[in-house]
Amino acid sequence: MKAIALCNQPGIDNLTVVDRPMPQPRRQEVVIRVSATSLNYRDVEIVRGTYHTTFPLPLIPLSDGVGEVVAIGDGVTRVKVGDRVCSTFWQRWIGGSFDMAEPSYQLGGPVDGLLAEYALLDEQATVPAPAHLSDVEAATLPCAAVTAWHALVTEGALKPGETVLVLGTGGVSVFALQFARCAGARVLVTSSSDEKIQRAKALGAHAGVNYRDHPDWAAEILKLTDGRGVDHVLEVGGPESFAQSLRAVRRGGQINVIGYLGGTEGVINPLDIFRRQVRVRGIPVGSRASFEAMNxxxxxxxxxxVIHRTYEWTDVGHALRDLESGAHFGKLVLRH
Structure with a gap:
C-alpha cells in the first residue's frame, strides 16, 4: 500500500510517499481502507518538528480519519467488514478520567497515523461514523469535535442559557460554537477578521469581537455580558490570551485550555485564578465515550x-501550509 511518512527528519518538504506492507489484523484489531483524513495543528507541529514531544521516525502522521473496515482479526466484536468507522485519537482511552489514557497509544504520533491507503486500528479505537455525514465530514470528528465536546459537555456540564466564549474560528472553536448552540447556550467569538465573525454569526454566534480592532478584547466581552463575564472559555491562544480570558470569565467560571497558537511564552499570575475562583483544565481531546455521546x-x-477546503491526500504539504497560515474557517480535509 501507499503511505506518506516522515522518514529521516522533520519538515513538510520531507514528507515522502512510501510503500508499506498491507497491514494484517491481529487479535482484536481491524484494518480500514482510509477514505478521508483531516488536519489538526498538532499534525503541523509534529511534521515540522516543533511539537513538545519528539517521536521516533519513520512516522505516518495524522490522527483524524474515517474509512471502511476491510479486515478483522480474531475476537473482534465491535465492528464487522463493511462498517464505516472513525478512528479515535487515544487508542486505549475508552472512558473515565484522563488517567485511563495511555500516552504511548496516541494515533499519529507515536503510533502510525492515517496518512495512508489502509490503517490498522485497535477495535476499541473505532467509532461508527454518523450515517448522515459524508466521509469528508466524518473525518473531522476525532480530534477537533471531540475536544470541543469534552470541554463543554463531558467536563464542563454546559447548561442552556450559559454563555460560551470561543477564541478564533479554527476547527475546535467552530465545533464548540455549534455544540453550544445545540445546547441552548449563547456564544461569543473573537477573531482578527470581520468576515469570519459574520460567518460565525451565521452559524448562531450572538456577537463577536475583532481583537485587532480591540486589543483589550476582554473589556469588550465584559461589555457584551453586562460586566458579568462568560461561563465557559475555549482557550486556544496560549499565555498571552489566557490573561485576557481570565478577565473575560465570570467568578467561578471555567477556562478550557485547548492549545497555544499564540505561543508558549508569557506570564500568568496564579492569584488571578484564585481571586476569581476560576476552574482551569487542560483538554487532551477526549475518550471514546465522549466521542460516542457526541455522535x-x-x-x-x-x-x-464546517469544511473550509478539501484536498487530495497526496497534496498534504499544501494543506499543512494552509493550516499554518491561519486563514481557514473550520476544518481542512484530505480525500483518499
Missing amino acids: RAIAVNQLRP
Missing part, C-alpha cells in the same frame, strides 16, 4: 461540520 447529539441535531 448521538450530532445525529439528533443533524449537525454538519
